[in-house]
Amino acid sequence: MQNLIEIKGVTHAYRTKNGPLPVLDRLDLCVPKGEFCAVVGPSGCGKSTLTRLIAGLMKPDQGEVWLHGEQITSPRKTVGMAFQNPVLLEWRSILENVILPLEIVAPKMPRAEREARAHHLLAMVGLDGFEHKRPSELSGGMRQRASLCRAIVHKPDVLIMDEPFGALDNFTREDLWQTMRELRAAEPFTCVLITHDLRESVFLGDQVVVLSGRPAKAQFVLNVDLPADRTIDVLYEPKASEMLHILRDQIRIAQGREAH
Ligand code: ADP
DSSP states (O other), X not given: OOEEXXXXXXXXXXXXXTEEEEEEEEEEEEEETTOEEEEEOSTTSSHHHHHXXXXXXXXXXXXXXXXXXXXXXXXXXXXXEEESSOOOOTTSOHHHHHHHHHHHHOTXXXXXXXXXXXXXXXXXXXXXXXXXXXXXXSOHHXXXXXXXXXXXXXXXXXXXXXXXXXXXXXXXXXXXXXXXXXXXXXXXXXXXXXXXXXXXXXXXXXXXXXXXXXXXXXXEXXXXXXXXXXXXXXXXXXXXXXXXXXHHHHHHHHTTOOOO
């Protein structure tokens, strides 16, 4: 399968007042087109740094980041991003928030077409009827659904998500995982997800990459061999339990502790 994202030998250190802080060390990572790559690792190991590099928001000291066969050295319109905080604009309705990337990326697209695209996505995530509300009138889970629509409205090649479900309660989070899988089934996009939640990584991922402690390398890659049309119940099956067990051990190793 063709790789959409290729990270080759990326090494990076931040310059701090106490000297260089090495964060990534010759990190290699490939994500085939259409795949969902979940990245887990100890806190502070460099996961968000990795997303900034893929998004072209910063350049590595050494190594290369390739997207769609092009080396990334600056931000791209073909990358969508979603964060823990949905950062929706309060002075715009939910519909207008979702349309925003199209105004920037496709200014010539007729308004009716932009609205139709936004309505379609909002209906898919269960927000039909809420298009004209302001963000503050919605629950946290609904705001995150709207922010996911905004992140993919312009059909980016890759969606980068940095702990997008981290601030939600368990039930809302699991609902959103299911929504995420439905969205991907309808609009296959390549995805990189940073998460602390191993269940989330297994439920959403096609592959789970465990980063080592700082400076991070790709320590372990798990291929998630579960049915594509999985529901949350799959996490209670022995195969998923075994994967979670392996990942938990890998995280302990990454943290410099003994595996069980
Ligand atoms: P993670 O997402 O895995 O928690 P980050 O990529 O956010 O890790 O950060 C890795 C390390 O780099 C952390 O110790 C963090 O404090 C540090 N760091 C992140 N951004 C900067 C920066 N702009 N300048 C200096 N240090 C930074």
